[in-house]
Amino acid sequence: MNVQQVDYAAVFQALPGMVALLTPDLVYVDVNEDFARLAGRSRAELVGRYIFDAFPENPGDPAAAGMRETEASMLRVVATGERDTMALLRxxxxxxxxxxxxxxxxxxxxxxxxxGADDQVVLIVHRVEEVTSLIRARGGLAGTTKAARLEAELYTRSRELQEVNERLRKAHARERKVALALQAAMLPSPGPVGHHRAAVRYRPAVGGLNVCGDWYDLVGLPGDRMAVAVGDVVGHGLTAACVMGQLRSALSAATLVADGPAQALEVLGLYARSVEGAEASTVATTFIDWSTHTLTYSSAGHPPPALLTPGGDVVFLDRATDPPLGARPEHVSGPQATAAFREGATLVMYTDGLIERRTEDIDVGLARLADSLRRHGREDPEVLADALLADLLNTDRNTDDTALVVIRL
Known part of the structure; x- marks a missing residue:
């Protein structure tokens, strides 16, 4: 039997254990046979009904919170697109x-x-293990003093765990909000780049605290020159946001007095050794000189900048790569290289969230970036930046934040 011949409706009904499908508004779409049997309701009594109309909470239990906890869990799934496991619930x-x-x-x-196709939640799979018999049996026969004590203890501990989890969720949500605000305050707008056009983007990861390690910077230099940098701090949340701010500021200052990008990163590497959480961060920086039509670049463990030529070729600037900041046991000068460009070329600098997937080699992500650049490269930088994000951000929910800079040279 091939996949096309599988009757998935029959499979759903035959699934062992209680399984129901609900809309994001918490209305039953379907239930399997075990769900209907163990819940004591027929499929016809449930499909099309709001979950808590079908199963209201016991008004005789003043401590009952099952409805509130179930609703909160399901709404988290709708909001985050992530699975949510609940504690033992009465x-x-x-x-x-x-x-x-x-x-x-x-x-x-x-x-x-x-x-769904737009990466939004279209259904909630609600799977329930009915453990009433297990809870009763663990202490002996139901109704005995020992069984009653065990039930009360398990229920109390599970409720405590649920409350702790909820407090942690709220604390994480507050930290995420503060970290994102800090990130937005520290990352600069591109501002004018002479008569050239530039676009910048920052996209936080979806859910959790996977935000605020990535950054970008644009620094004006004497003459018709500019430095562009992107970086990625190991770690997430407020700590990473603070480290990011320190590294970005330090590199910005070093760039203004350094002879080139390698020296700027050399200074940053020394500084990173004194900042807790900064070592092993990655950075790439490129000095653009429009008077000589050259790009001078250097990288500390970071994915290579991409140069799209006016003819549509994509060149990755990968001839000056050093390990991440602070990775060498002893200090040495870093490499730098120079590449020529023609007017109308496009420089793209980014962090690894744009190209990396856990199950892929990085070359696959770089090839995907090159393909997207060839297809959209003639667009204005603002349009091109949005097209790159649409093409490349992980469609199965990005778990890393992403910084992106696009400059028309």
Missing amino acids: YDIEDSQRPGHWQEHYWSPVNAPVL
Whole structure:
């Protein structure tokens, strides 16, 4: 039997364990046979109904919070597009044959997203393990003093764990918000680049604290020159944002007095050794000289800048690469190289979030970047920057932040 012949509706119904599908508005789309049987409701009684109309919370339990916790978990899935595993939960079900009579249930739920073509959540997969019998059996026969103590202890500990997890979620959300605000305040706008056009972009990672390690900078130099840099700090959250700010400022100052990009990175490497969390960061910097039509560049462990020629060829500037900052046991001068460019060429500098995938070699990502540049390279830098992000950011939800600079030379 090939894939086209598989009856997935029949597979869904036959799945062992309780599984339901809900819309992002928490309305049942379908339930499998085990869900209907163990929940004591027929499929017809559930499909098309709002989850908490079908399963209201037990009004006789003043400590009940199952409805609120389930709703919060599902809404997190809709907001983040990520799976959410809940702690052990007590959620009683009203007997459909005897209104006002409630049956005690313990559940272990997991909620997972189904993403549509636009990468938005279109369905929630709600899988539930019914563990009431297990909770009762662990202490002996139901109704005994020992069983009752065990049930109370397990339920109390699971509720405590759920509350701790919720506090951590809120703390992480606050830190993410502060880190993003700090990132936005420290990253400069491109400003005028003489008569040349430039575009910059920063995209934080989706979810969690995977933000604020990436940065860019543009520094005006004497004459018809400019320095462009991008960097990536190891780590995430507020700590990475603070380290990023220190490195960006230090490199900006070093660039103004250095003889070239290699010397600027050499100074930055020495400085990074005194900043906790800065070592192993990666940086690439390029000095643009429009009077001589040359790019002088140097890299410390960073993906190579890309140069798109007016004829549509893509050249990666990879002839001056050193290890990340502070990686060498002893200090040595770093390399630099020079490449010529013609008017109308495009320089693209970026961080690894744009090209890297966990399951791919980096050359695959570089080839993908080159292909996108060839297809969109004639566009204005603002349009080109958006096209590169649309083509290259990981469609299965990017887990790393991304900085991007595009300059028409």
